[in-house]
Amino acid sequence: MEIQREAQLQERLGRQLILFPLPLQGHISPMLQLANILYAKGFSITIVHTKFNSPNPTNYPHFTFYPIFDGLSESESSPNDIISLLSLLNQNCIVPFQEALAQLLADKSGDPIACLISDAILHFTSAVAKSFNLPRIVLRTGGVSSFLAFAAFPLLLEKGYIPTQDGRAEEPVVELPPLRVKDLPVIKTSNPEKFYELLASMIQETKNSSGLIWNSFEELEESALTKLRQDFPIPIFPVGPFHKHFTVSSSSLIADDTSSISWLNEQSPNSVIYVGFGSIAAIEEKEFIEIAWGLVNSKLPFLWVVRPGLVRGAEWIEPLPEGFLEMLNGRGHIVKWAPQLEVLAHPAVGAFWTHNGWNSTIESICEGVPMICMPCFTDQLVNARYVSHVWKVGVQLENGLDRVNIEQAIKKIMVEKEGEEIRKQVLNLKEKINLCLELGGSSYNSVKSMVNYIASF
Numbered sequence: 001m002e003i004q005r006e007a008q009l010q011e012r013l014g015r016q017l018i019l020f021p022l023p024l025q026g027h028i029s030p031m032l033q034l035a036n037i038l039y040a041k042g043f044s045i046t047i048v049h050t051k052f053n054s055p056n057p058t059n060y061p062h063f064t065f066y067p068i069f070d071g072l073s074e075s076e077s078s079p080n081d082i083i084s085l086l087s088l089l090n091q092n093c094i095v096p097f098q099e100a101l102a103q104l105l106a107d108k109s110g111d112p113i114a115c116l117i118s119d120a121i122l123h124f125t126s127a128v129a130k131s132f133n134l135p136r137i138v139l140r141t142g143g144v145s146s147f148l149a150f151a152a153f154p155l156l157l158e159k160g161y162i163p164t165q166d167g168r169a170e171e172p173v174v175e176l177p178p179l180r181v182k183d184l185p186v187i188k189t190s191n192p193e194k195f196y197e198l199l200a201s202m203i204q205e206t207k208n209s210s211g212l213i214w215n216s217f218e219e220l221e222e223s224a225l226t227k228l229r230q231d232f233p234i235p236i237f238p239v240g241p242f243h244k245h246f247t248v249s250s251s252s253l254i255a256d257d258t259s260s261i262s263w264l265n266e267q268s269p270n271s272v273i274y275v276g277f278g279s280i281a282a283i284e285e286k287e288f289i290e291i292a293w294g295l296v297n298s299k300l301p302f303l304w305v306v307r308p309g310l311v312r313g314a315e316w317i318e319p320l321p322e323g324f325l326e327m328l329n330g331r332g333h334i335v336k337w338a339p340q341l342e343v344l345a346h347p348a349v350g351a352f353w354t355h356n357g358w359n360s361t362i363e364s365i366c367e368g369v370p371m372i373c374m375p376c377f378t379d380q381l382v383n384a385r386y387v388s389h390v391w392k393v394g395v396q397l398e399n400g401l402d403r404v405n406i407e408q409a410i411k412k413i414m415v416e417k418e419g420e421e422i423r424k425q426v427l428n429l430k431e432k433i434n435l436c437l438e439l440g441g442s443s444y445n446s447v448k449s450m451v452n453y454i455a456s457f
């Protein structure tokens, strides 16, 4: 394994790091990627994780995995009510995590522990780490721009932008340009107060931390990082894109369907639209049908990830009209889970229709793939606005999810002259990423500062 070879060449630092990911796909992957970066720089790595969505250790034989009890019942272990799940994790894991840290700190057989690196959403880890006098660094797996919008929630509530009202959807939020009211990172929940509390704790305990790591890079979020440095006077390390520092091992919680790649191998360069909405987002049956017809009517080949649970109330693709798959005649391929990094890097892929989770967004930019944006909730709404209006590497589906709009958006991004600037712009951004990772580039330097900082504890 490349990462192990690099680590063997690198002098071992004799220091151990405890990493604690939030147990959701979009958070586990970047934490394990960060762990690989730190391992390659000489740290030994222990991953504390819940039993719920526990990561598969087989691709990471060089890490120690330490499971803790999360106390979640089967009905609670579902991302359907994500806010309740996150709140429960922050309550249930306090004692098990305390016990785990006590045991790890007392164990003198391993390298001495330098610090804890926890997901920003696991805010309870702040008090636990403090009780052991252990420095805590935060990994925020989303983008900086959406984080600043979360940090502005008290102001947004005070000014009445949230809770969002339909009549004000198009109104600009003058305090957070270029966001409009409809781009604010909200979520439909039965308990909005719980959501606001969760955000407030995340922000507060990030401010109280010893440092903040980002899967982003200076050139992408320069002005947001400047503002962040003013408001969060702690060391900040934008070291992303994490997965581009080395060849990554899979950290998928669902098995990758490798037929995605064999199918792509049969397609012409830049001809395929890849459609995938991450690991949590769910859509209505009516929307699912419109997506299906939009794809068919575009007359372009498509690879579509329909995760079981994507369509509310359905097991998988049974709401598709009878004869739909046969009618495609091989022009479309539907899978339950794709090896997304490989898919985006495949020469046949010409565009990505995405929900704009941060990982998907950054992965698409890394491969120079333009996007159709269909954000569902929280940070995705902010990311989509930045993709379409700041970085100008995608178009947002704004006027409702109907087959005519979809067909137009696909054609614009894939083939029409109107989309040419977008296709060029994403290649420019890809080039900037290559530069930021090279010797002397911003992320390269940021990794160096991060390693020196952590080693100084």
Ligand code: UDX
Residues within 6 Å of the ligand: 024, 025, 026, 027, 029, 141, 142, 143, 252, 276, 277, 278, 279, 280, 281, 305, 336, 337, 338, 339, 340, 341, 356, 357, 358, 359, 360, 361, 363, 377, 378, 379, 380
């Ligand atoms: C969640 C939130 O929804 C998102 O807004 C936040 O930024 C991170 O956490 P998720 O919705 O799953 O994440 O989206 P995303 O951030 O894009 O992460 C999904 C990950 O799963 C990506 O790394 C993607 O490569 C991977 N994936 C997705 C696959 O490997 N195969 C698939 O078929 C789909």
